[in-house]
Amino acid sequence: MSSKAKRVLPTRPEPPTVEQILADVRGTRPSDPVFVLAAEPRQGGGNDGIPLPDFPVPEKHEDATDERERLYRQSRSYVEMNQRLQESCLLLKEKCEELRQxxxxxxQDILEMRQKAF
Structure with a gap:
């Protein structure tokens, strides 16, 4: 029978503090890929000469407004559905308690009937 040595992993480093994160974000260039919106049109290729993929570009301001309106309606629908679900949950709890009672x-009635019968 062979025993395997238990591998001891190094402890994880502490997560960065808010100050460290903010300092890291402040130290980045505006052209950092993390801050470039995917919808922005890109000119030319990347630094390595490889052409960048085409990303969809919003055609008009109305499209952004329509998208915001759609998201707003979707959010309202979600909130309304959530409220209905909470109300239904309360109603179910009430009905459950009524059924328990x-x-x-x-x-109790069955016990009384059995006592009377015997």
């Missing part, structure tokens, strides 16, 4: 009453 009815079950307890039924159990």
């Amino acid at each position: 009815a079950g307890a009453t039924l159990e």
Whole structure:
């Protein structure tokens, strides 16, 4: 029987503090790929001469407004559905408690009937 040595992994480093994150963000260039919107048109190729992929570009200001309106309606729908679900949850809890009480009453009535019968 062979035993394998347990591998000890190094401990994880502490996550960065808010100050460290902010300092890192402040130290980046505006052209950093993380801050470039995917919808912005890109000119030419990358630094290595390889052409960059084409990304969809919003055609008009109305498209952005329509998108915001769609997202707003979707958010409202979500909030309304969430409220209905919460109300339904409360109603179900009430009905469940009523059923428990009815079950307890039924159990009590059955016990009384058995006592009377015997």
